[in-house]
Amino acid sequence: MNAIATGIPLKEPAVSAVAGDTEQLERAYIDASTRVPVLMFYTSAMAWLILGTLLAGFVSFKLHEPDLLSNISFLTWGRVRPAHMNVMVYGWASMAGMGTAIWLMARLCRTVLRYPLLLVAGACLWNLGVFLGVCGILLGDSTGYQWLEFPRYAAIILFVAYTLVASWAVLMFRYRRGEQIYITQWYLLGAFLWFPWLYAAGQLMLFAVPVQGVLQTAVGWWYANNLLFLWFGAIALGTAYYMIPKVIGRPVYSYHLATIGFWTYALFSSWTGMQRLIDGPFPAWMITASIAATILTMIPVATVGLNHHMTMQGYFPLMRYSPTLRFTVFGAMSYTVFSVVGLLISLRSVASYVNFTQASIAYSHLGLYAFFTMVIFGSMYYIVPRLVGREWRYASLIKLHFWASAYGIGLMTLMLLVGGFSQGSSMENPTLAFSESVETVLPYLRGRSLAGLLLTASHFIFAYHFGLMLLGLGRTSTVPTFLNPVEAETSGGH
Amino acid sequence: MKGLAPLFLGIFGTFAFSWVGLTVIPNWQIGHLNPQSDEEGTDIYPQPQSGMFERGARVYVANGCVYCHSEQVRPDYAGADIERGWGNRRSAPRDYIFERQVLLGKMRMGQDLANIGARAPAEQASPSPAGAAAPAGSPGGGTSPGASPAPQAGGPAAASPATKQSPSSSPPAQAASPAPAGSPSGATSPAAIAASPATSPGSSPPTAAALVGPQTGVGAPWPIQTVGEPPMYSAAWHHVHLYSPRSINVDSNMPSYRFLYEKRRVHEQRSADALKLTGADAPPEGWEIVPTYDAKCLVAYMMALNQSHPLKDIRSVSGAPAVPAGAASPAPSPAPAK
Numbered sequence: 111m112n113a114i115a116t117g118i119p120l121k122e123p124a125v126s127a128v129a130g131d132t133e134q135l136e137r138a139y140i141d142a143s144t145r146v147p148v149l150m151f152y153t154s155a156m157a158w159l160i161l162g163t164l165l166a167g168f169v170s171f172k173l174h175e176p177d178l179l180s181n182i183s184f185l186t187w188g189r190v191r192p193a194h195m196n197v198m199v200y201g202w203a204s205m206a207g208m209g210t211a212i213w214l215m216a217r218l219c220r221t222v223l224r225y226p227l228l229l230v231a232g233a234c235l236w237n238l239g240v241f242l243g244v245c246g247i248l249l250g251d252s253t254g255y256q257w258l259e260f261p262r263y264a265a266i267i268l269f270v271a272y273t274l275v276a277s278w279a280v281l282m283f284r285y286r287r288g289e290q291i292y293i294t295q296w297y298l299l300g301a302f303l304w305f306p307w308l309y310a311a312g313q314l315m316l317f318a319v320p321v322q323g324v325l326q327t328a329v330g331w332w333y334a335n336n337l338l339f340l341w342f343g344a345i346a347l348g349t350a351y352y353m354i355p356k357v358i359g360r361p362v363y364s365y366h367l368a369t370i371g372f373w374t375y376a377l378f379s380s381w382t383g384m385q386r387l388i389d390g391p392f393p394a395w396m397i398t399a400s401i402a403a404t405i406l407t408m409i410p411v412a413t414v415g416l417n418h419h420m421t422m423q424g425y426f427p428l429m430r431y432s433p434t435l436r437f438t439v440f441g442a443m444s445y446t447v448f449s450v451v452g453l454l455i456s457l458r459s460v461a462s463y464v465n466f467t468q469a470s471i472a473y474s475h476l477g478l479y480a481f482f483t484m485v486i487f488g489s490m491y492y493i494v495p496r497l498v499g500r501e502w503r504y505a506s507l508i509k510l511h512f513w514a515s516a517y518g519i520g521l522m523t524l525m526l527l528v529g530g531f532s533q534g535s536s537m538e539n540p541t542l543a544f545s546e547s548v549e550t551v552l553p554y555l556r557g558r559s560l561a562g563l564l565l566t567a568s569h570f571i572f573a574y575h576f577g578l579m580l581l582g583l584g585r586t587s588t589v590p591t592f593l594n595p596v597e598a599e600t601s602g603g604h
Numbered sequence: 605m606k607g608l609a610p611l612f613l614g615i616f617g618t619f620a621f622s623w624v625g626l627t628v629i630p631n632w633q634i635g636h637l638n639p640q641s642d643e644e645g646t647d648i649y650p651q652p653q654s655g656m657f658e659r660g661a662r663v664y665v666a667n668g669c670v671y672c673h674s675e676q677v678r679p680d681y682a683g684a685d686i687e688r689g690w691g692n693r694r695s696a697p698r699d700y701i702f703e704r705q706v707l708l709g710k711m712r713m714g715q716d717l718a719n720i721g722a723r724a725p726a727e728q729a730s731p732s733p734a735g736a737a738a739p740a741g742s743p744g745g746g747t748s749p750g751a752s753p754a755p756q757a758g759g760p761a762a763a764s765p766a767t768k769q770s771p772s773s774s775p776p777a778q779a780a781s782p783a784p785a786g787s788p789s790g791a792t793s794p795a796a797i798a799a800s801p802a803t804s805p806g807s808s809p810p811t812a813a814a815l816v817g818p819q820t821g822v823g824a825p826w827p828i829q830t831v832g833e834p835p836m837y838s839a840a841w842h843h844v845h846l847y848s849p850r851s852i853n854v855d856s857n858m859p860s861y862r863f864l865y866e867k868r869r870v871h872e873q874r875s876a877d878a879l880k881l882t883g884a885d886a887p888p889e890g891w892e893i894v895p896t897y898d899a900k901c902l903v904a905y906m907m908a909l910n911q912s913h914p915l916k917d918i919r920s921v922s923g924a925p926a927v928p929a930g931a932a933s934p935a936p937s938p939a940p941a942k
Contacts, residue, residue, distance in 0.1 A: 173713070176849070176859045183863040188668020254665035254705060291611065300615045311623060315631075322635050323700035325627075327708045332626050340619070373614060380622035389682040390708055391695040396630055462682040466674055466712035537712060540687035544715045545855055551713075552857065 136220070141496040143222040144213050147229035149497055151209030152490060153580065154237050156573050158201025163569045165194035170559040174552050184248040192259040193247045199257055199337070200268065201240045203482060205233070207345040208275055210489040211298050213497075214352055215279055218295050219286035228278040235271035239264045255330040257337060258312055265313055272309065276302045293368045297348030300376060304340040308333060324391050328384060335383030338477050343379065346441060346485040347414060353438045353489055354421055358428055363420035371413035378406040385456035388465055404456045411449040418442050431592040433508045437488030440516060444480035451476055451527070463538055468551055468558075469530025472523045479565075480519045487515070487572070494576065495591075500584025502591040507575045509593055514568030522561035529554025634697045640916055649913040652702045660905025661705055663898045667861065674709030675718045675909060686921055689723075690716040691911055693920040699911045714858060721910040725835040834880065842903045843877075843895050848885040864899035867891055 172178050172187045179185045216223045223229075243264030246252070251261040260268065279302040283295075312333035315321050321329060355362050362368060381403035384396045422439065429436045452473055455464050464470070491508065495501050502508060529551045536547035578584060585591065641648045664670065677691030685691060695718055700706045709716075833852070834840035844851065847865050849858040865879070870892050877900075878892035887893050895903070914920050 172859065174857065176857045180859040181862045183667075186667055186861065186863070187859045188671055189666070191668055191671050250666035252666055252668065254668075254670055254707060256710070291608070296611060299611065303612075303615050304619050307619060307623070311627065315627060320704075321627075321631050323637065323703065324697045324706050324708065325631055325635050326706045328630060329627050332622075336622070373618070376614065376618040377621070380619055381625065384626060386710065387708070389678040390676050391697050391699065393630065393633060393697075396626065399625070458682070462678075465678075465683070466710065468711075470710060538684050540684040544688065545853065548713060548857060549855060 137217070138496075140216050140220070140222050141213075143226070144216045145497045147223065147226050147233065148209045148213045148493065149580070150230060150233045151205050151212065152494065152576070154233060155202050155206035155209060156576050158197050158205065158240065159569055160573055162194055162197035162202050163566050165190055165197060167559070167562050167566055169194050170555070170562045174555045174559070183250065189248050189250065189252065192252050193244050195257065196247065196259055197240065197244055198478065200236075200243070200260070203342055203478060203486070205236060206486045206490070207301075207342060207482070208236075210349055210486055210493065211279070211301065211345055212275075213489075213493050214294055214349065215282050215298060218292050218298075218352070219282050220288055221282070221285045223282070224285060225278055225281060228274050228281075232271045232274035232278070235267055235274070239267035239271055242267065253317070255312075255316055255326070255333075257334040258316065258330060262313075262317060265309075265317075269306070269309060269313070272306060276306055292352070293362065293365070293372065294348040294352040296372050297344045297351065300372075301341050301344035301348070304336070304344070308336050308340065327390070328387065328392060328396065331386045332383045335386065336380055338474070339379035339382065340376070342478060342482045343375075343445075346482045347375070347445070349485050349489045350418065350438050350442045350445075353434055353485075353492060354418055354442070357432050357435045357438075357492070358422065358425040360421060360425065363417050363423075367413045367417045371410045371417060374406070374413070375410035378403045378410065382407065382452075382456075385461070386470065388456070388458060388461040401456050401458070404453050407449055408453065411446055415442070415446050430594050431596050433502070433512070433591070433593055434488045434492040436512055436593065437484050437491060440512075441481050441483075441485030441488060444476060444484060448473070448476040448481045451523075463534035464530050465534070466537065467530035467533040468526045468554070469534070472526035472530060475519065475526070476523055480523065484515065484519075487511070490576075494579050495584065498579050498582065498584060499586075500579060500582060501587045501589070502575060503578050503584050504575065505591050505593050507571050508591065511568050511572045511575070512593075514564045514571065518561045518564030518568060520561075521564065522558050525554045525557040525561060529558070637698050637701050639701065640698065649915070650699060650702050653908060654904070656901045656904040657908050658704055659898070660901035660903070660908075661703070661707070663864070663902040664707065664905055665705060670707045670709050672709075672711055672713035672858070673715070673717045674712055675706075675716065676708045677716065677718050677911065680921075685716060688715075691719045693911070693915065693918050695911055696915050696918050698915060717906060717909055718911050719909065720837065721907040722912040723837040724907055725838050839903050839907055840880065842906060843879050843899065844881065846899065846902070847879055847893060848881065851881070851883065851885050861899070864896055864902065865893050866896055867893055 168178075168185075169187065169191045172180070172190070176187070180187070183189075212223070212229060239260070243260030246261040246264055247259050252259040253261060258265075279298070283299065312329060315329045316326055316333075320326060351362065351368065382400050384392070384400035385404050388397050388401075390397075418439075426439075429439055454460055455469050455473060491502065532554070533547050533551035536542050536550045537544070639648045639650055676695045677693070678685045679694040680686045686693070699718075834844060841852075843865075845858075846861045848860055848862075849856040850860075867887055868891065870878075870890055874892055875894050878894050881887065881893060
């Protein structure tokens with residue numbers, strides 16, 4: 111039942127009383143130095159999350175209630191939808207991911223955060239870029255490429271903001287202490303270096319010197335997919351590699367596996383993307399190469415999954431107590447589900463059914479929410495108390511947040527996948543009128559709206575809790591907030 | 605991991621590999637395609653698009669049509685696109701070379717639009733005098749830019765007046781143009797339309813509308829309504845559909861785009877391009893609903909989406925008018941064209 115009964119020491123890593131003193135002081139010192147920039151990123155991210163959630167609900171309801179506020183140009187479905195996607199991708203996910211990545215960089219480089227002004231300026235500019243971009247989309251300036259809808263004026267600001275953050279990361283890396291470069295740092299360095307190249311390549315090949323014809327679509331999906339894997343995926347995997355061992359106080363099972371996982375991930379996942387264009391007007395080799403790459407991404411999935419699993423082996427009961435662990439492990443498991451679903455809907459025989467259906471929305475949500483966002487939620491539960499010097503106030507709110515998120519995203523994925531398959535099978539049956547396929551999927555879309563309500567509730571709960579922490583209304587305690595009571599002597603630094 | 609150099613080299617190397625492999629090489633392979641032509645150098649396909657087309661594409665993008673509509677026809681071995689009458693052959697990279705922005709799309713909450721222009725009733729897109737009855741009344745509307753690119757006639761030139769027209773001044777300019785006689789639906793009942801385009805595809809490529817005869821009936825996503833409606837997929841029909849989708853199909857879940865239309869008082873007589881609305885959508889007496897210039901461009905864009913011209917290395921479905929859906933699928937020979 112409790113930690114003692116299972117014989118598991120529920121303690122945070124390396125906080126043993128003897129060796130810990132100087133080390134802990136040093137950590138606290140580093141954490142304090144990250145306070146302003148990381149909280150800035152987190153707070154902005156939370157604001158965007160709430161806005162994006164409201165937009166999402168609007169989009170979801172409008173899909174089955176098309177006349178809802180449709181006479182106002184900036185509230186038309188086709189504008190709110192990209193606004194929602196970009197708020198989530200650039201406002202919420204990128205900013206929260208950068209906040210976590212910044213904190214991890216400082217911790218893992220074992221040095222106080224230098225040049226905080228770079229980050230503060232980066233966060234301000236990034237917010238400005240997202241704000242202008244979203245306004246641009248709503249006013250009809252969208253570029254029309256998935257995840258690159260921000261008009262050019264916003265894109266340039268985002269890029270400048272990003273350059274500030276990435277150059278900070280490289281600078282910090284140069285000041286690091288210690289020889290060992292931890293696994294998390296590979297992923298984070300990768301993310302910080304891949305993203306600008308990706309973004310610049312996307313912008314250049316689509317807007318500055320546009321490629322001809324259908325290649326625009328190929329570049330667009332190449333961008334979107336790599337953003338999902340090499341930016342969000344890399345940050346999430348790096349975070350999971352830090353949080354899981356840290357919370358259970360046990361080293362990663364195998365460095366060797368981690369190395370294989372990292373390099374195969376970089377190599378294969380970057381080659382996916384064209385499978386989204388399956389059966390489209392492209393040379394067959396492009397699509398086939400991406401399908402093959404998608405199949406090969408099972409190697410990193412297996413190695414990373416195995417590594418996490420072996421690290422957690424015997425420690426799974428700790429998910430009862432640690433919010434961080436619960437969210438992170440959920441996210442890490444979702445990575446496997448996300449990859450397997452991605453593989454299934456990429457196979458040619460399946461794709462001819464689900465290619466143009468809601469199933470691809472399920473895939474994006476699995477990657478961006480069930481995997482990335484859940485891992486980031488977990489890291490925020492770990493990091494925020496260390497920044498504000500207070501512990502989370504209500505265990506019950508954390509539990510509600512978790513279950514609403516988990517059930518919400520589960521239901522949403524299920525609805526979209528099943529709905530997508532039935533939509534697709536109606537569409538592939540030419541004896542049925544096309545409108546039948548839309549009719550088929552509408553009930554599932556209503557179910558999706560229901561799932562969206564759950565997610566909305568979870569985000570408002572989290573935002574409220576986060577707000578309490580920001581206002582210094584958390585608990586003052588030396589014991590972290592556990593989801594369920596733990597016997598007093600087993601508690602360590604959270 | 606030991607050493608920084610392998611880490612950095614690896615990070616750059618893997619990504620460079622993907623970048624070169626998935627964008628640079630394809631660009632080298634299909635990034636500089638030219639139109640095709642026959643031996644005499646005539647019958648060039650595809651042709652550059654008009655200014656209204658470009659602007660219509662912007663409207664299409666701005667309002668997110670691409671999130672529900674695709675513009676690509678899959679081959680007959682994958683999906684039922686051809687059987688649905690969405691095209692008579694699969695789409696190919698060459699079809700898109702003149703589109704400034706290609707909107708292949710990834711979702712079909714609405715039907716595919718790759719050949720929506722080809723599904724228009726025959727007289728709509730033909731440059732013959734019959735075109736004068738085109739509903740839009742705009743210089744570009746009648747000749748449906750891009751859909752009638754007869755090389756000798758200078759299709760782009762015909763459409764150019766439209767591009768010069770100042771966007772803001774559109775409604776007055778429309779009113780000034782002599783009203784073409786009567787409603788576009790006029791004499792042509794849908795039945796007549798369904799029958800008329802039965803001419804074999806491929807016989808007279810430039811007059812594109814005739815090509816896709818088989819699709820008109822087969823591809824109908826809902827029963828064609830008859831009374832008082834403009835012919836299906838005509839420009840006037842598109843306007844009514846954009847304005848009030850559920851007046852045409854009650855089950856449609858397309859949003860209406862009323863903000864692309866303008867309600868104004870009738871001066872002396874109804875404008876030629878005023879929408880023929882019935883029931884609850886109809887404006888009060890003395891008022892009319894007219895498309896803005898953006899709406900006209902959007903419709904011009906859709907009317908010009910037409911991939912029915914044969915392509916050399918892509919097999920087209922044979923010219924016989926298709927039998928009603930489901931009765932017989934068009935010769936499913938498995939050979940992939942590409």
